[in-house]
Amino acid sequence: MHKSFRRKPLSLLLAEVNSEHRLNRILGPVALTSLGVGAIIGTGIFVLIGVAAHDKAGPAITLSFAVAGMACIFAALCYAEFASMVPVAGSAYTYAYATLGELMAWIIGWDLILEYGVASATVAHGWSKYFQDFIGIFGLGVPALLANAPFDFDSTNGMLTSTGAWFDLPAVMITFAVTVVLVKGIKESANFNAGMVMVKVAIVLLVIVLGAMYVKPANWIPFAPFGFSGLSIFGHTVLGETGPGGAPVGVLAGAAMIFFAYIGFDSISTHAEEAKNPQRDIPIALIGSLIVCTILYIAVAAVITGMVPYNKISIDAPVSNAFMQVGIGWAQFVISLGAITGITSVLLVMMLSQPRIFLAMARDGLLPKSFFGAIHKKFRTPWKSTLLTGAFVATLGGMLPLRLLAELVNIGTLFAFVVVCSAVLIMRKTHPDANRPFRAPLVPFVPIAGILTCLTLMFSLPVENWIRLIGWLVIGVVIYS
Secondary structure: OHHHHOOOOHHHHHHHHOOOOOOOOOEOHHHHHHHHHHHHOOHHHHHHHHHHHHHHHHHHHHHHHHHHHHHHHHHHHHHHHHHHHOOOOOOHHHHHHHHOOHHHHHHHHHHHHHHHHHHHHHHHHHHHHHHHHHHHOOOOOOOHHHEOOOEEEEOOOOEEEEOOOOOEHHHHHHHHHHHHHHHHOHHHHHHHHHHHHHHHHHHHHHHHHHHHOOOOHHHHOOOOOOOOOOEEEOOEEEEOEEOHHHOEEOHHHHHHHHHHHHOOOOHHHHOHHHEOOHHHHHHHHHHHHHHHHHHHHHHHHHHHHHHOOHHHOOOOOHHHHHHHHOOOHHHHHHHHHHHHHHHHHHHHHHHHHHHHHHHHHHHOOOOOHHHHOOOOOOOOOOHHHHHHHHHHHHHHHHHOOHHHHHHHHHHHHHHHHHHHHHHHHHHHHHOOOOOOOOOOOOOOHHHHHHHHHHHHHHHOOOHHHHHHHHHHHHHHHHHHO
């Protein structure tokens, strides 16, 4: 019990910042912000808008993005305070170790494996759909046996059904390609990401400007066909309506689903050890990327639901399909190309972050250091854990369906955000005089608001997600013990 509740001293964390075994500090504010935008813009705009608008919120998906963005702003301010205090790899895992003890740190680290690993698999699955949509323009296609996961998730009964496919080959191939880039080095990864970010932001702006010309206000009526709520507690809807299978629907339920679109901004904090001036640059990148992406998300959601009735929006490729439905065939090529580029950068940043969590846990002796703590002598990257991450992502991305993966990731990430917001409150009490280059404003309001909004979104998810999260955490505790 003493071991489980021991905390890692702040002085020891700060000593690791100057250790000779740390990662290279080569990322400036532009590169870090680019990583944030690269992680955020992609799956949310190009994939999840379709699922959330069609099944959960209708045109009110714009409000869902605003609610999810607000929850993330509160969490981002708390992340920024910690990252400026302790600029080492590990993100929420490290913060939990300093405030809540070793057992909670292990639980959060185990939870982050769920977040980044499964999130990457979800992104790879979305990339596959847009890739197939893109090559379909040229009359090409992937054989049916290799074009999809072997299972799909039936939301009406909560059961997995067979698709007749073997596995999703494009998802496996893109995962392999990104893994190679990540092993090569952080500088190469950041430069590759920066190029993709410029392309996808330009195409997102094109979607907004061009799509606005084809908006029909009548498509926004009714604005909230599923209602403005959608709150449930462990699967029992207490506020709002229920959809197929008893799952909650409405603005809050939509926010809980598209929350996945914001996953990635917290990955900036996992690269604090590689930032040139983390005390200044990490807060700028966290908050700046989140604000920019929230504005773009709301604008795109408004345009897509205005172009096409919400119940006719494609689930797999909503943006390019919306332009096809209004007769702009040439836009399908540009948007599909942008989606492929954008989703690739999301996958890169997600898979870049996972090995950093492994590295932090290995340094603390919670994972085998010879494997998870191994740094390549030439590339200075955690190459072994990067390869393991690639294999894990390829397996899940090739075998499991989009709906199941997206919801599984959301609840794990929201749980991590709750812990980080709680940790800020604890650190303000236990280390009131610690150096805080960036201080979250309006404490205790901001962390408490972050806790409450994240818990609200967690409760808005179907009960199956709670069961999966609890099961995953129980496995983690058993391994720890």
